[in-house]
Amino acid sequence: MAGPATGFAERVRPNGTTQRRSARTESLIVRWLIIGVSLLFLFVFLVLPLVTVFVQAFSRGIGPYLGALTDPDAVSAIRLTLIVAAISVVLNLLFGLVAAWSIAKFEFPGKSLLITLIDLPFSVSPVISGLVFVLLFGAQGFFGAWLIEHDMKIIFALPGIVLATVLVTFPFVARELIPLMQEQGTQEEEAAISLGASGLQTFFRVTLPNVKWALLYGVLLCNARAMGEFGAVAVVSGHIRGETNTMPLHIEILYNEYQFMASFAVASLLALLALVTLIAKVVLERFAISEQ
Amino acid sequence: MSIVAHTIGDRSDSRETTSLDRRRIRRRRSVIPGFGITLGLTLTWLALIVLIPLGGLFLKTAELSPSQFWSIVTGTRALNALKISFGLSLVAAAVNLFFGALVGWALVRYEFPGKRLVDAIIDIPFALPTAVAGIALTTLFAENGWLGGLLSPLGIKVAFTPLGILIALIFIGLPFVVRTLQPVLEDLDTEIEEAAATLGASRWQTITRVIAPIVLPSLLTGFALAFARAVGEYGSVIFIAGNLPNVSEIAPLLIVIRLEEFKYADATAIAVVMLLASFVILFAINRLQRWSAERTSHS
Numbered sequence: 124m125a126g127p128a129t130g131f132a133e134r135v136r137p138n139g140t141t142q143r144r145s146a147r148t149e150s151l152i153v154r155w156l157i158i159g160v161s162l163l164f165l166f167v168f169l170v171l172p173l174v175t176v177f178v179q180a181f182s183r184g185i186g187p188y189l190g191a192l193t194d195p196d197a198v199s200a201i202r203l204t205l206i207v208a209a210i211s212v213v214l215n216l217l218f219g220l221v222a223a224w225s226i227a228k229f230e231f232p233g234k235s236l237l238i239t240l241i242d243l244p245f246s247v248s249p250v251i252s253g254l255v256f257v258l259l260f261g262a263q264g265f266f267g268a269w270l271i272e273h274d275m276k277i278i279f280a281l282p283g284i285v286l287a288t289v290l291v292t293f294p295f296v297a298r299e300l301i302p303l304m305q306e307q308g309t310q311e312e313e314a315a316i317s318l319g320a321s322g323l324q325t326f327f328r329v330t331l332p333n334v335k336w337a338l339l340y341g342v343l344l345c346n347a348r349a350m351g352e353f354g355a356v357a358v359v360s361g362h363i364r365g366e367t368n369t370m371p372l373h374i375e376i377l378y379n380e381y382q383f384m385a386s387f388a389v390a391s392l393l394a395l396l397a398l399v400t401l402i403a404k405v406v407l408e409r410f411a412i413s414e415q
Numbered sequence: 416m417s418i419v420a421h422t423i424g425d426r427s428d429s430r431e432t433t434s435l436d437r438r439r440i441r442r443r444r445s446v447i448p449g450f451g452i453t454l455g456l457t458l459t460w461l462a463l464i465v466l467i468p469l470g471g472l473f474l475k476t477a478e479l480s481p482s483q484f485w486s487i488v489t490g491t492r493a494l495n496a497l498k499i500s501f502g503l504s505l506v507a508a509a510v511n512l513f514f515g516a517l518v519g520w521a522l523v524r525y526e527f528p529g530k531r532l533v534d535a536i537i538d539i540p541f542a543l544p545t546a547v548a549g550i551a552l553t554t555l556f557a558e559n560g561w562l563g564g565l566l567s568p569l570g571i572k573v574a575f576t577p578l579g580i581l582i583a584l585i586f587i588g589l590p591f592v593v594r595t596l597q598p599v600l601e602d603l604d605t606e607i608e609e610a611a612a613t614l615g616a617s618r619w620q621t622i623t624r625v626i627a628p629i630v631l632p633s634l635l636t637g638f639a640l641a642f643a644r645a646v647g648e649y650g651s652v653i654f655i656a657g658n659l660p661n662v663s664e665i666a667p668l669l670i671v672i673r674l675e676e677f678k679y680a681d682a683t684a685i686a687v688v689m690l691l692a693s694f695v696i697l698f699a700i701n702r703l704q705r706w707s708a709e710r711t712s713h714s
Contacts, residue, residue, distance in 0.1 A: 224449060243697070
């Protein structure tokens with residue numbers, strides 16, 4: 124059908140291809156104007172801030188840069204950030220897998236509401252995500268008196284920072300997995316089970332290999348956000364130097380003390396993490412496409 | 416999915432599909448184990464991490480009388496902070512709507528050198544921590560900065576003014592419009608554009624009358640997502656804002672300030688207003704996405 128039809132169009136309109144092209148796209152000037160404005164906008168808003176971080180970080184050379192990173196307070200902030208991110212990512216990874224399994228492989232009423240609720244932390248201000256834990260566990264909070272009585276500390280300590288980070292990064296793994304697993308349907312799992320595989324075998328040998336790249340990307344995104352979370356952590360941390368300061372909070376303190384170079388030096392590590400996450404996204408997407 | 420559809424189709428050959436049949440099909444699908452335990456764990460974890468903490472916020476507000484709540488929320492400083500947050504977020508989302516549409520169009524429809532790289536950097540605001548973005552934008556737009564230095568001879572001050580807040584909000588909202596528009600544009604069938612052109616439409620008419628109605632829901636979804644994100648944004652704003660009460664103080668910062676003053680009731684009341692607003696936005700986004708799905712499936 125398509126062959127003769129095209130031939131017909133070409134016979135009727137000898138210069139059909141050029142006419143078609145102009146019907147489907149804009150004039151050269153408009154095209155380059157749109158591309159030019161887009162690139163300028165992206166350059167100003169995305170590229171320049173990123174470049175600024177590294178230029179400022181190395182503004183006094185490599186020696187002071189390394190000095191700022193090996194400062195004891197910086198080291199302890201880096202260590203705390205790594206601990207918090209590790210705990211939060213593992214918790215949200217497990218949650219993401221469990222939630223995606225129940226949502227993608229089964230039908231039940233209220234499913235779309237459940238997905239909306241999982242996405243909820245995306246639309247809540249990070250400051251509120253921190254505030255809610257202060258209201259629960261702070262000195263004046265619902266459980267505040269009980270915690271003081273039992274000599275337990277959540278707010279202004281590691282558990283509070285972890286809780287706030289877990290809330291903020293809650294949807295990351297789940298939302299990468301759910302649409303993909305819904306698209307893949309249940310046939311492969313049903314086949315595995317009818318061939319005698321157990322539920323866990325099916326999960327590890329059938330489901331997991333199918334979603335591994337999306338899962339990895341979800342984990343990386345979750346990790347980037349966990350390490351970089353500022354608003355929620357700022358509210359629950361108390362900014363105790365060397366104790367409850369994460370990297371973003373340390374950046375804030377240095378910046379407010381006009382130690383700009385040191386502030387940007389710590390920031391450059393997080394910027395590097397962001398770059399690695401972006402590159403990983405491109406690479407993982409390519410893997411996923413080549414496997415299809 | 417298709418197997419289920421086929422099964423329904425086959426059965427309806429012999430007789431009408433009854434609800435019993437559908438129930439049987441559903442039961443047949445649940446040969447996959449683990450429904451009870453995974454859903455149970457999901458709901459428990461969701462309740463513990465998200466629902467109960469957010470519920471606590473409303474419980475705390477219930478300790479206030481309505482008039483107390485009202486006087487906090489409509490106090491000059493709180494009201495101005497809310498106005499600044501919502502107003503500037505709206506403007507930032509509108510700016511992103513325009514430039515996001517341009518960028519999305521350029522990325523899907525045109526070929527130019529470095530296109531893949533450009534596509535990859537769109538996600539920078541998703542990946543770059545807000546505090547890092549905040550200090551970088553402040554340095555960039557300060558009077559002695561690369562861009563601030565260019566703007567200050569023109570009499571435009573960005574850093575430490577409401578304009579600075581706007582810049583930060585544009586930065587963090589940018590990917591939302593581009594990323595919601597892109598897939599819809601990619602799926603758009605160019606045949607309908609050809610049809611429009613064949614029927615005598617100019618390119619401008621094709622874009623405004625044929626393409627725009629199809630992509631409008633996805634553009635609005637991107638707009639709403641950017642708006643929702645901007646309203647709650649804290650880290651990238653507070654460095655560049657100047658944080659002058661009633662002028663350049665955003666609502667999330669006022670929550671933090673009230674908290675540091677141990678005025679928990681004030682902090683909570685402002686937070687509840689913002690949380691309710693984000694529920695409304697979330698609901699709107701849901702409706703928009705449903706609308707968008709309907710539009711694109713019809714086309």
